[in-house]
Amino acid sequence: MEETSFISRQDNLLKSIDEGIVIIPGAGLKQKSHDTEFPFRQNSDFKYFTGFNEPDATLVLKKTIEGEVERHLFLQEKNPEMEMWTGIRLGSEKAPEVLPIDSAYPNHEFTRRLPDLFKGHKNLYYNLFNHDLQSKVTKALKSLGGKRKEKYFTPLHWHHLSPLIGMLRLRKDQNEILAMKQAAELSDIGHRAAMALAAPGVNEKEIDQLLSYLFAQENGEGPAYDSIVAGGTNALILHYIANNQNLKDGDLLLIDAGAQVNTYASDVTRTFPVNGVFSPAQKDLYQVVLNSQKVAMGHMKIGATLKEIHTSTCQILLKSLIEADILKGSFEELWEKDAYRAYYPHGTGHWLGLDVHDQSPYLDNQLEELTLDEGMVFTCEPGLYLPVGDASVPSKWQGMGIRIEDDILITQSGPENLTRSIPKEVKEIEEACKEDIKTILSKLSSPSLLS
Ligand SMILES: [Mn+2]
Known part of the structure; x- marks a missing residue:
């Protein structure tokens, strides 16, 4: 598939948003028994906007009120020892070259970077029923509170993202x-x-x-x-x-x-x-x-x-x-x-x-x-x-x-x-x-x- 089509899908989503930050997590592996997993099945929304098929990745889109857009991806980092067991990973260095994003970071940086990504935005769009993500979002927002000397908006208006994506996928x-x-x-x-x-x-x-x-x-x-x-x-x-x-x-x-x-x-x-x-x-x-x-x-x-x-x-x-x-x-x-x-x-x-x-x-x-x-x-x-x-x-x-x-x-x-x-x-x-x-x-x- 052409990379441009993923970019245009992201842009179509951002058209319905004045400003804000959008978080779309991919699927993770699910345990089948003891230390084996079910075959991996990517989250459909994540697939729709990225085409990327690795587990445990997260797309973060930012749009300012002026219409400037940033596209970030968090993903599994390269790890030769793990890759010997479970297969080659794309990694954060290569990802921006082949995926419809501007920048990529290893997953372990997600919690640390999220507060910075939030700064200056008023609106947050994600699947409100995703409890795992919700707790990360709450943590990041809490860490932004109480800094009286710094003046910036934080995304305290939360919107359910799934219906917006559902309309696009129609x-x-x-x-x-x-x-x-x-x-x-x-x-x-x-x-x-x-x-x-x-x-x-x-x-x-x-x-x-x-x-x-x-x-x-x-x-x-x-x-x-x-x-x-x-x-x-x-x-x-x-x-x-x-x-x-x-x-x-x-x-x-x-x-x-x-x-x-x-x-x-x-x-x-x-x-x-x-x-x-x-x-x-x-x-x-x-x-x-x-x-x-x-x-x-x-x-x-x-x-x-x-x-x-x-x-x-x-x-x-x-x-x-x-x-x-x-x-x-x-x-x-x-x-x-x-x-x-x-x-x-x-x-x-x-x-x-x-x-x-x-x-x-x-x-x-x-x-x-x-x-x-x-x-x-x-x-x-x-x-x-x-x-x-x-x-x-x-x-x-x-x-x-x-x-x-x-x-x-x-x-x-x-x-x-x-x-x-x-x-x-x-x-x-x-x-x-x-x-x-x-x-x-x-x-x-x-x-x-x-x-
Ligand atoms: Mn049927």
Whole structure:
């Protein structure tokens, strides 16, 4: 990525601030067991403004009332002994050459330098819920107090930074869209391979692992979130991640899994028959969900809201549940009671980006629903979940969970479905299930599974 794009992102943030100091900490390592850690995952906000992928770094931006800007970074210092264990560090000397900052210091100087950075500013912007940072901020401010001879402002007006960043992250730039398109391509390979591999007797974890392998092809970074590989009634558990059961003939398989590229997520769900052919009952219910997704997509245009899309999806699903005689009563009466929620309990979409549930607001400053605009990316994921033992549900449908999810980019010329190439129509899915997994793997740039 061009360094200039990080600078312009920082400048866009500073545009919404008259003067003040902004602190954005990166992520640290998290302990997994005794002296081992989970794989490192950078903080999304920090990544957005720096592109830097080391743990334990902090970006500090300063803007004066005259509009002068300084960009500082605190980071792990070079340490040959530690680097032998955990990998090369960039270090404070090199950092200003390659990162979108003016100056860099080792982390151990953070507490000492913070009071000086604060001097003269009235406003402080950071994530107020970050307690670790809050205690450092308080300490630095305290150290500035009580010096009667020196005259300077201190940043006693604290502002929550996350909503400001969330608004910026809402509209993706070209670099972000490129990463999300690449993630979508890897998701396509993964879901097609899953359709090819699935068969009665195959374990959910084999498919889970295959997805992880394929999501790490090319510049992929693996799954953007824990894959859901849910055979049969496991699909009724919305966040099923145990992924350890054998697939059964006659069941459906719901897979919610997406690749990550440059920390950007894709988020895709497909539901298909384990044995490769939809039964008539499966096909009927699948068409209901697919139809509701098509209705939802018809509402996606600049100026629409995610809530409108959700409402139209719920309405069409409620109509279908009434037609199928699962819900009994008038549409108006059942709509009033949110009766569909028993079978469709989740939302139809969420913002997507660096976070799979991207941390951007859904309401504007006036508490109005945000309207869709060019560059926004979100998911469209209607579903139906019909429990076992629910007397209202015909037995042929009991135990079925179906969700279909795509990633949508809003453009000037309409919605662009970034994940449209992943089989979704009944016929396409049955074709994809017939594919030979070896043929799919042999087309990869590094088909090491075959060698
Ligand atoms: Mn989703």
